[in-house]
Amino acid sequence: MFYLGFNVNFMSLFLFKIKCVCVVRSVMMDPSPRVLVTGATGLLGRAMCKEFEGSDWTIIGTGNSRAKPRLLSCDLTDEAAVRRLLSDSKPHVIVHCAAERRPDVVERHPEAAANLNVHATALLASLAAASGALFLYISTDYVFDGRNPPYGEDDAPNPLNVYGKSKLQGEREALRHCPGALILRVPVLYGEVTSVTESAVTCLWLNVESEEISALDHTQQKFPTDTRQVAAVCRRLCERARQDSSVRGVFHFSGNEQMTKYQMGVAMAQAFDLPSNHLIPLTEQPAAASAHRPINSQLNCSRLQLLNLGIEPTTFSSSIVECLWPFTADRRWRQTVFH
């Protein structure tokens, strides 16, 4: 494993160039395949780096505002910086996780979101195609309207909100500029978080833990999916696609437990032996102040299943304990998970 370790924001261009030369020289001397993971500071990107790290890959991880040592800071909306990144690092595979994925933020700032979710994707895809790198774009179940689940890979998308539209446009740009691209659509994600509010799933912990009466949505059907599983799918999919050029196009991956937010909250409480009777199921659709969400955008994952990538399903109750134990005051859980 090898991360490229420099930060464009805090170095002069001169130092940047020198470092690039050193880095590229050492990267070129490393015989293992190179993967560029965008969004490596994010929820999925962190799991992605860990997954590739555990295999014979050299990782080039990029972030933006949160890039730390061992990660590269690169604003993907800066075309010159992206071109430099690609020409210096020469990846064999690009896993493009970076996105603005908060639907309410995208609704308020559609142009900024389009710059990242659409235009940066188009640029990365075209540079991948020009260099012969495999391009994997992470997309979302929000490309569907949720009225007629489950959705196969070829079903007609019809996003309800600006975020879903931007991700669908990103998919189309990826395939237009790089016809051999892979697209992986996934539903709501949870995983190792830096704060519980980082994921729409783990943030429910605040309701569970507070033991104050709280109403949780019980209308929208979700399929919470562990980022570690998504990362494992991505690595194996990339490895398979590098061997078999027929493995291309759109794939779906999803956890297989259907739950509303209310049911996730109850499952979390049960997993930690906590009371759940303060959680109230909200059976009316949330007010339309925020972006519209599909009622049930369940993904049919049969195309991916046919590849037999050997990903074993995990249960929500066990995975969520592994993600949330650092946030519980009860030390029993720390011991349980570690051993």
Ligand SMILES: NC(=O)c1ccc[n+]([C@@H]2O[C@H](COP(=O)([O-])OP(=O)(O)OC[C@H]3O[C@@H](n4cnc5c(N)ncnc54)[C@H](OP(=O)(O)O)[C@@H]3O)[C@@H](O)[C@H]2O)c1
């Ligand atoms: N989270 C979910 O529930 C979910 C569900 C379905 C699909 N997805 C998709 O999964 C992918 C990963 O999502 P995530 O949850 O990991 O997102 P996230 O936690 O919000 O991370 C977003 C990443 O994008 C980076 N980024 C933001 N603006 C950037 C810019 N201008 N230039 C370069 N990098 C930039 C961030 O870097 P800094 O933080 O360093 O600024 C961060 O690493 C996305 O494509 C998303 O659409 C997510």
